[in-house]
Amino acid sequence: MKKISILFIVLSLSGCAEMQQVMNQFPQTQGLGLIDISGGLKEALNNGITKQVTKLTAVDGFFKNEAVKILLPDELKKVDLALRKIGLSALADEGLKVMNRAAEDAVKEAIPVFVDAVKGMSFADAKTILMGNQDSATNYLQNSTSTALYGKFNPIIKNSFTKVGADKVWTNIITKYNAIPLVKKVNPDLTDYVTNQAMNGVFKMVAVEEKNIRTNLSARTSALLQSVFAMQDKP
Incomplete structure (x- = not known):
């Protein structure tokens, strides 16, 4: 508890002189300053x-990862069921696969967007994140970047649909379904849906690594990670 109390005293000070005074009084802070704490979280x-x-960019990175696999939206579950009833199970299976293929392809191009977003973290953000929940840093990234990331990610998904052939597969699926007598016609925005699901998958995987670093000492592979995250460990 003493270590945590010291941390909150350090984090609450805004002036460099005050910060240095506290560091001099409490050498167990090991000289960690504003840049070090935010740097460790980054x-x-x-x-x-x-x-x-990066694992999500491989073939089946989404499709065979149950934690992030993109499933059909509710409005398309009836489409899937109807196609299977009329002997088009293979087409229904392909529709699910190509959605995940589009996400895998898009994430490959979007990683630099996420990397750049991390650079915007300030110490004001870091001081509440470090002592937060096991996914606090991930939540910060999600809350502060989702709107901008969607704007950049959506056209990548749209292009990926064309690149992996998902647009043709789903045009065929929707055409065949809408031709079935008495069904309510559908025209889903799959680009929007897959964009959101792909982003959710990305943040979920970032949270996996954050939790690992917070709870597993061997995952702190640098001196900076060891020093910073030691401050949030229970004494």
Whole structure:
């Protein structure tokens, strides 16, 4: 508790002179300052992006990862069921796969967007994140970047739909479904849906690495991570 109390005293001071005075009084802070604390959190987020998000860019990175696999939206579940009833199970399976393929392809191009977003973290953000929940840094990234990221991610998903052939597959699926007598016709915005689901998957994988760093000492692979996250460990 003493270590945590010291941390909150340090984090509440805004002046460099006051910060230095506290550091001199409490050498166990090991000289960690404003840049070090925010830098450690940025490193943790970058690790999540490079170690975990990169996995999503591989073939089946989404499709065979149950934690992030993109499933059909509710309005298309009836489409899936109807196609299977008339012997088009293979087409229904392909529709699900190509949605995930589009996400896998898009994340590959979007990683630099997430990396750049991490650079905007300030010490004012960091001081509440470090002592927060196991996914506080990830939540910060999600809350502060989702709107801007959507604007950049959506056209990538749209292009990926064309690149992996998802647009043709789903045009075929919707055409065949809408031709079934008495069904209510559908025209879903799959680009919007897959964009949101892909972003959710990315943040979920970043959270995996953040939790690992917060709870697993061996995951703190640099001196900075070890020093910063030691401050949030229970004594």
